[in-house]
Amino acid sequence: MDKIVDIVPAKDDILPPESRLEMPVQDLEHWPSGRPHSAGRSHPSIHLCRWFVFSATLALTGLGTYEIYQVISPADITWLQVIFAALFAITFAWISFACASAVLGFLCLRRQRYVLADQDKIGRTALLMPVYHEDPETVAEALARMGRAIAAEKANDKFDIFVLSDSREPAHIRGEAQVFGKLRHDLGDLIQLYYRRRVENHHKKAGNIADFVTRWGGAYDYMIVLDADSMMAGSTLVTLARAMAADDKAGIIQSLPMLHNRWTLYARMQQFAGRVYGPIVANGLAAWHGRDGNYWGHNAIIRVKAFAEAAGLPELHGRKPFGGHIMSHDFVEAALIRRAGWAVYMLPGLGGSYEETPPNLIELAARDRRWSQGNLQHMKLLRVKGLHWVSRIHFLQGIMSYLASPLWLFLLLTGLVLSTVAKYTEPNYFPEGFTLFPAWPVFDPERALRLFTLTMAVLFVPKILGILAAIIDPVLRRGCGGVSGLIKSLFAESLLSALLSPIMMLIQSGFVLDVFLGRDSGWKAQKRTEEAPPFNELLYKHAWHIVAGVLIGVLAFLITTKTFLWLSPIVLGLGLSAVVSWWTGLVSSGERAWRWNVFRIPEEAEPIFGDQNGANPKERLAAAE
Template sequence: MLAVNVTTVVLLFAAMATFLSYGGLIWIEWAMLAAYALTLPWLSIGLWNAVIGLWLDRKYARDAATIVNPALARISGDEPISSRIAVVMPLRNEDPAPSLQRLRGLQEDLANTAWVKHFDFYVLSDTDDPSIALREEAGVAQWRRCYPDVSIQYHRRNCNAGYKAGNIAEFLDRSGADYDFFLPLDADSMMGTDAVLRLVRVMQVSPEIGMLQSLVTGLPSKTFFTRAFQFGMRHGMRSYTLGSAWWQADCGPNWGHNVLIRTAPFHQHCMLPKLPGKGALSGDILSHDQLEAALMRRAGYEVRVLAEESESHEENPPSLADFIRRELRWCNGNMQYLRLLGLPGLATLSRVQLYLAIQMYVAAPAWMLFVILGASMAALPEQFVGAPLWLGVSLFATLLVLNLMPKLMGLAQILSDKERAAPYGGRGLVCASGIVEILVSMLMAPIVAFGLSLFLVGLVFNRRVGWDAQQRHRDRLEWKEAARVLWPQTLAGFALTAWLAVLVPWALIFGAPMLIALGFSIPIAVITTSPSLSRWSVKNGVFDIPEDRSPSVGLEIPPRADIA
């Protein structure tokens, strides 16, 4: 894996260096090469994860997940549950009704099995809004009245110390000794009984595993933005996750929810440090998940991924503005890993995981910097004298395709099997949805990358984000809010367009996707939440996922007739 990635990075870097070297390299071009180099590791990793994942899927078909996680072969699926499991859901200032409904749905589903007595349910509140707290308490009280024989606990903290990780740490201090495993769910998570019991059965017969992470897919949605996002995400992560699980093996990732965790070693070894200092990368760690996986592996336990789709779901942001806000918080947290790469005792691959978590949020701003520096070269046309157009076009096309490889490989998995394509509406609809989603994502990517770039600049000046309640539900994004979030992208887009139009008009052809995206980011964000566009998507099945067409019990799917 190291060999193919190093080779890919070297070849792509050499191709760009060759193109820029016509006319001699000046300082701007050296800066462009440096920014370009920062984009390549994440690009290459995505390419090879997806290629390997597709190869494994085609070679082993339904057994591919077992090939990369041999512990799955140890169970038949009907083993008794002998462990004690706590299902915990942290909440903070969010509408508790849908979250409690999903958690209660899991409990009611488990009640249809012989194993419900092995599960206790905890609602861990960090809510500081009294009105929301009252609704949380009322919702839990009503749930308890309906199921007096089930252990349903509610605990509300007086402060938000340590954010979500701190909330779970306090739960473990109080009650962790009572449980073999615990299953953290986010406020937007939903899991089915079969998925949960499968995780438990594997962990019971695999004492070497400390975390078993389930593949998480999006819940059905009625908004165009969310439907497009989760359609692309689902196909982009399918082969990607299978490929990464193959080479990362016992040193896999943790996504922070829908993961079964062995309680004792987690409590003993995975409590997060508070980073000293006063800067933006100090204090409580905002992105706890991957660091916890690294600490669990350091303690001698495996961290594994169950790389197959199951009844494990989450809600995705309802608009571009909400998605960017979430990305900024994750970006802040992942940048804190810069201070943790040198933690003693970490496995080499754990350090790679932390580096990749950083790289994920460095690559997009680095690409944005590369583009801006390239646009500034328009004032120096002599630097392009002698540069072959075919090389520039070929390199541009290659990079575009490589960026899309995870999604293309995921779509190829579905299109290669008629039975797999059927739950998505058939191969024709999968192709149409895939093309539309790629076009939408090409418009979204520069908008998000520019927002991350501004945020990373702000981190240098100690500007950071907190952990506020997320907006999970909205009918549409209003123009005023979109303008408040996206005016910098709009300004940058029109400025770049004017600059290139005056100095090198031909460059507008290649820059059109990015320039359109940035300049029209506000209407793009608003239109992608338009009720009429959303109704069109639902009515015609564009971006349908299997859960849209064959809903499972408990999934909150708006009826098509109501949407239409």
């Protein structure tokens, strides 16, 4: 194995003079006041928004749980039915919460207002690009575009760009140094760019950012943290700095990153969903989070002073995966900064903030493995002293985003067992004690239909509201192919989601099991090319999903034909998992969808910088042909 050495040229002009800043490690077990400090006065409507979201979630969950109880309950209640009803209540509460947030977001869609300082009042801002074995040419191209866009906004004297490398392989390091050295030369005096590589990548990305803060943080008022696939318009970068300058209690201001720049069918479906449904949910979150919001780790501006004084992360006690360095550090940094009295909030209507999505299901799963461990690790952080209660809700949301899959799986298996018991076990018509009439088992098909309708409504309301909002917005409507394009995309996304959801249920359930068995995910570079995995490889990776689908289908059919029909979307999704994974991972499938006016987004018609990717979709497809 090659020895890691620091081979970055040690010239005085590669990095600016250090301006050190103390960043103390935070105490998670003690907080002097016992309560978070005030982060400034929230909008008076915040209490109404929170009441609406939690009341609506509680009401929907109560109604759904009551209906499922009425559907499955005979005269005698068994422990298996209690488990089934409890699992249903938890999973239904999860989707009800998302539905309530979406409804709130739709109601608040036109209520977005924020105060901006004059451009000459903004402080010194560092644009940070952490990289770990990323393609340097691709990253350099994105930074060049953002640097020139900042200069076009006449704010280049306020911004510096830092490439913060954690790469380990000597050959890759040499390539980085050459590419970013050339980029620094090409940008010239337009905007300052610096390249730094750490010899020891302690605490991964969180440590990478902390290293910048402790060495150069004293020279900057704010920092905008990017991911390697981030792209932000110059006006967006400047607006974030102006918003921060106008609010002296703001610690983090998060933009809403939209997905873009991918052509596989899977990625295009995700891009459409994020572009049309995402703003509705994000507006709802921003409305009830208020100044007690969250941070997603990138495409956000952070006050360097707040980060230094409040976001120093400790090592967690115990062995990995629950111990060690904090993996999903962004949620924790937001919670600690809010605890210290700094506001954390989102500007969902800002626009001009983008990232890329994994091109296929396998690459999404590879990223999700690390995220699942990081979010489940937050179980140890729920009792951190002094946190705002909304910060604890953020932790719970992250935890539930992965626990929901095994809970759904347990619900499915419990339902199959219940159905099997009902078919092959003779019911007790005459329980102990005197009864004038037999206790006949009851299955109410009318209530079952009502429950199904309620569940579909809760699942589809966010999507329907997103489509309605897109139809109302002329730019978004045209960019998504008009009303016909929106409707076709809605049906296509719903169909593909129905096929993909059971696959992700099993994938994430496996991840959760891995974490609880003590298996560490490690830290691997993310693959960002659109090359589809070979079908043989997908057959191997999805083999147990196919087997699970066949077993569920056979068991359901042996119970009753109706049971099989009810479970047919799950059986079909799992049984065809390799085919669906392969087909949705093809660029040709995504291009065909574009031709059919499906899964289009406005950024393809009006790219961020005018010439993004060198061509619009029509030119791209014509060149490919």
